[in-house]
Amino acid sequence: DLKVTYLNAAAENLLGVSLRQSFGRSIGELVLPPEELTALCRRALNDGQIYGCRELAARVGDREVIMDCRVSPLDCPDARLLLELFDTQRDRQVRREAELLAQQRVSRRIIRQLAHEVKNPLGGLRGAAQLLERQLPVASLKAYTDVIIAEADRLAALVDGILQSGGEPKQKKFNLHEITEHVGRLIEAEKPEGVILVRDYDPSLPSTVADQDQLIQAFLNLAKNAMQALGDSGQLVFRTRVLTNYTVSGQKHRLVLSLEVEDNGPGVPEELKETIFFPLVTGRDTGTGLGLTIAQDLVSRNGGLIEFSSRPGATSFQILLPVSNAPEAT
Ligand SMILES: Nc1ncnc2c1ncn2[C@@H]1O[C@H](COP(=O)(O)OP(=O)(O)OP(=O)(O)O)[C@@H](O)[C@H]1O
Ligand SMILES: [Mg+2]
Incomplete structure (x- = not known):
């Protein structure tokens, strides 16, 4: 009952299993919790009608996904239902x-x-x-x-x-680790003893062409915010990654470089989340509320975007820089 007989490549990707692994298994084993989806399938089978549901929050493998689903009855000897799943997470982003x-x-x-x-x-x-x-x-x-x-x-x-900061970026070729290391030295000189700086670098990060000073300023503003959020103690992580086939500002890029500052502080106050990149928005008594505005501006001049996610104990600000030309490895 409701056994998988075929998955296309996109479904293998979304569900995180291969056709071979899932063949003959129940759909309820692949998408958790199973109730809503299996009920939808049963209804479609019984009534011979097409049914759908929107924004189904589910777990597939170890990932949380939000999907739109559509189930269509089929008149076919070895398959009786066609189940279409649309990952809407990316759309939201x-x-x-x-x-x-x-x-x-x-x-x-x-x-x-x-x-x-x-x-x-x-x-x-x-x-x-x-x-x-x-x-x-x-x-x-x-x-x-x-x-x-x-x-x-x-x-x-x-x-x-x-x-x-309205000036044209001064383009030069360099490795983004020069930025994280530069900012790392500044932070290390300034941080309280109880704050630990951890480096989590992707050594395969290719070099890129951008304005190094502008990106240093942007990354420094993010790192300072994180340090200020931590107060006397906590952990700061500088993380670099290469993302493939990633969409930034509505455009898909083959390669996107990610520079991230993560802290385990209290998180961005809920009431600031919507407007945090606006000028003069601050949660600190001595803040001017310009740090993030300027950082976002500088990164966008270099073709990128700053994203953030925050909950108490895990706040991350991420500079996403699309690589337009095929980069050479360093
Ligand atoms: N890592 C973080 N954790 C918690 N809150 C943060 C973090 N980063 C930013 N914020 C919140 O966002 C606000 C705005 O940050 P922004 O850098 O724009 O201004 P500021 O730090 O207040 O002042 P400044 O102009 O001196 O940077 C901060 O005041 C703080 O409340
Ligand atoms: Mg700041």
Whole structure:
């Protein structure tokens, strides 16, 4: 009853078993829990009608999948039902990525406007403080005008940094491990003793062509966030991977390089999850809420995207960089 007589290649892939392994086994053994799917099959067999269900959450092998299913009765000597399974997980991810991209375009506009608005009055502020300084009756008051000037300069530099990140990427060929190692050294110098940095590298990672400084800045922002989330103790993992036939921003790529920062901290606060890449969104008292906006912007200039997933004890921010040209191994 409900025994598998044939699987096409896509089904073998989705269910994680070969035709040989599954032949003669019940469909209820391959998709767990079995009730909903087998009930659907029985209904189709009894009524001779086509039945379907959407967004069935199931386990196949050791994977959680969300599938749309359709069962059609067949008039065929060695098969009585055709079961079609559609993996909708990827679709959801593609939708989510499209949302991220749209968010990021808005962010970029807001941040540039904000930068301009801040920059204009700064010049006036600094000039006025310099004039004031010359008129001061007591030299000791200069300490105050010095503060105004120094802070105005600091803000101006910050704003310049934001506006400048509009420049064209400086392309060069390098291995992404240079980035993780560079950031690793910075984090190691700064991190509290109780925070452990673990490296989980894929040694076969091919070299890539991108703007190294921009990607260092982006990866550093992610690593700092993770370190700040951990506080005094916890574990930070830098992970690199090569993903094949992977879709980023709605486009399928033969090769995508992944740079990931994982931490076992408390996780991204629920109320921030939808807007975390927007400017000025922060969960920290001393945060400016620009770190992720800038990181997402820099990565997108290099043709990539930052994705994240977070629950308490497991938060991961992942830079996905499609490799457009056939890369040479290093
Ligand atoms: N790994 C993480 N774990 C938990 N929360 C995180 C993590 N990364 C980011 N967040 C949350 O996202 C918020 C936004 O991060 P973002 O880097 O954009 O700004 P920020 O760190 O607050 O300020 P800054 O501009 O100094 O980076 C953080 O304030 C924090 O609440
Ligand atoms: Mg930050």
